[in-house]
Amino acid sequence: MASGKEAEDKALEVVTQQLAEAVAAAKCHKCGCLQQTVEALSTTDAGKGSLADQLSKAKAVFQPKKYDCLGCAICWPAIAANAFAEAFPAAGEGLDLCPTEEPEVRKGWPPLPGDHHVVRSRAPVAVCTLNSGGLAARLNELSPEGLSIAGTLHTENLGIERIIKNVIANPHLRFLILCGEDTQQAIGHLPGQTLQSLFQDGVDERQRIIGAKGKRPFLKNVTRDEIDAFLKQIELVPCIGEIDEGVIVKEIGELLKRDPGPVEHSVATKVVETVQASEQKQLKLDKAGYLVVYPDARRNLIVMEHYTNQGVLDCIIEGVTTAALYSTAIGRGFLTVLDHAAYIGAELARAENSLLTGAAYVQDKAAGEIGKQQEKSCGTSCQSTNSKEGKCGKS
Numbered sequence: 465m466a467s468g469k470e471a472e473d474k475a476l477e478v479v480t481q482q483l484a485e486a487v488a489a490a491k492c493h494k495c496g497c498l499q500q501t502v503e504a505l506s507t508t509d510a511g512k513g514s515l516a517d518q519l520s521k522a523k524a525v526f527q528p529k530k531y532d533c534l535g536c537a538i539c540w541p542a543i544a545a546n547a548f549a550e551a552f553p554a555a556g557e558g559l560d561l562c563p564t565e566e567p568e569v570r571k572g573w574p575p576l577p578g579d580h581h582v583v584r585s586r587a588p589v590a591v592c593t594l595n596s597g598g599l600a601a602r603l604n605e606l607s608p609e610g611l612s613i614a615g616t617l618h619t620e621n622l623g624i625e626r627i628i629k630n631v632i633a634n635p636h637l638r639f640l641i642l643c644g645e646d647t648q649q650a651i652g653h654l655p656g657q658t659l660q661s662l663f664q665d666g667v668d669e670r671q672r673i674i675g676a677k678g679k680r681p682f683l684k685n686v687t688r689d690e691i692d693a694f695l696k697q698i699e700l701v702p703c704i705g706e707i708d709e710g711v712i713v714k715e716i717g718e719l720l721k722r723d724p725g726p727v728e729h730s731v732a733t734k735v736v737e738t739v740q741a742s743e744q745k746q747l748k749l750d751k752a753g754y755l756v757v758y759p760d761a762r763r764n765l766i767v768m769e770h771y772t773n774q775g776v777l778d779c780i781i782e783g784v785t786t787a788a789l790y791s792t793a794i795g796r797g798f799l800t801v802l803d804h805a806a807y808i809g810a811e812l813a814r815a816e817n818s819l820l821t822g823a824a825y826v827q828d829k830a831a832g833e834i835g836k837q838q839e840k841s842c843g844t845s846c847q848s849t850n851s852k853e854g855k856c857g858k859s
């Protein structure tokens with residue numbers, strides 16, 4: 465068995481080797497993991513002595529920080545930090561070896577950025593796929609009803625803090641499915657096990673997650689009230705190790721059935737405004753002319769005729785899908801007013817549905833009334849057209 469001195473020397477060797485690996489990897493130069501570890505180790509006796517040379521080589525490659533932690537399966541600075549903390553427990557105890565500064569809050573939801581994707585904000589289920597990024601992507605693609613947001617989690621401190629802040633900013637979230645492969649067991653982040661411990665045992669007075677096996681399970685950028693609100697709001701559904709999206713989709717469906725509705729709590733600030741939609745009062749004419757839409761069932765096509773505002777047909781567009789027709793109309797310069805574009809998009813979708821289902825189709829009149837001034841400038845020719853776009857046959 466190695467003596468204390470031998471174990472320390474061995475650990476310093478590991479730190480030196482691992483930092484050299486990070487120095488050689490461009491991705492680490494702009495990563496908070498490397499920068500924070502190097503800064504923290506520089507404050508120790510070893511950092512001022514035998515590690516000084518390697519630490520200054522590392523500082524020489526620093527670039528402006530682009531991310532806190534990339535969550536790499538092998539993270540050299542993290543291995544270095546773990547080796548140091550094990551060999552020098554007294555010095556390691558007080559070191560901030562992970563980037564733990566508060567990330568910048570942005571407007572809207574989710575307020576904190578991360579490796580996640582929002583499907584629908586008012587659904588009750590969030591899914592954390594831990595280190596299984598592919599699983600999160602597949603769930604987003606499937607977008608099952610009930611799924612609000614899905615994303616990964618790589619760290620047991622910053623990552624969990626972001627989940628807490630993002631969850632309490634949306635009272636509609638009531639369940640969190642924890643699935644996928646837990647991260648970087650060799651490095652010791654273990655965010656999945658740590659998050660489960662948070663639900664099971666909470667935090668101590670230093671906001672260290674009780675029972676967490678991750679190396680640095682401290683929540684520094686959230687308040688005790690925020691942690692309590694998160695635990696009250698969310699029911700954890702532990703499925704660590706599950707990577708089958710079919711199983712997760714089924715679970716989301718089951719949870720949706722027992723959605724208790726939005727939670728009421730005092731800590732979340734209202735981050736997204738809800739606006740009641742109102743009907744359009746005034747119709748804005750499009751100087752580019754107007755469009756007549758109809759399905760041609762015999763040829764299985766959607767047809768769109770373009771007329772000038774003098775009532776002259778100058779182009780006919782035919783196609784199978786709504787997207788093909790509106791993008792062609794935009795390319796031709798036939799849609800220059802937003803109201804007009806929205807109205808035509810809706811009409812094309814109805815015409816496409818008519819082709820698919822056989823439902824009757826009659827082009828709706830565009831919403832809103834034409835103002836007196838626009839009616840005057842309309843002239844007489846267009847009023848005899850059968851377009852439904854506007855009161856006088858124009859949009």
Ligand code: SF4
Binds near residue numbers: 486491496532534535
């Ligand atoms: S997580 Fe670790 S290995 Fe990955 S870029 Fe950051 S410092 Fe490098």
